[in-house]
Amino acid sequence: MLYYALVFFLVSIVAGIFGFTGISAATAGIAQILFYIFIVLFLISLVMHLIRGKK
Numbered sequence: 001m002l003y004y005a006l007v008f009f010l011v012s013i014v015a016g017i018f019g020f021t022g023i024s025a026a027t028a029g030i031a032q033i034l035f036y037i038f039i040v041l042f043l044i045s046l047v048m049h050l051i052r053g054k055k
Contacts, residue, residue: 001041005034 008031016024 001038
């Protein structure tokens, strides 16, 4: 998930350099959403690991 967020971020930067602002904004938005999903899944995984480790 984090890999795809980074890929979309890099596509956004390249599109911005070449002047494709619409594509750049869209891919930056997708990268941001993927990054937030990654953070949420990571935190859920961390909490579940901590809960299971206490048994």
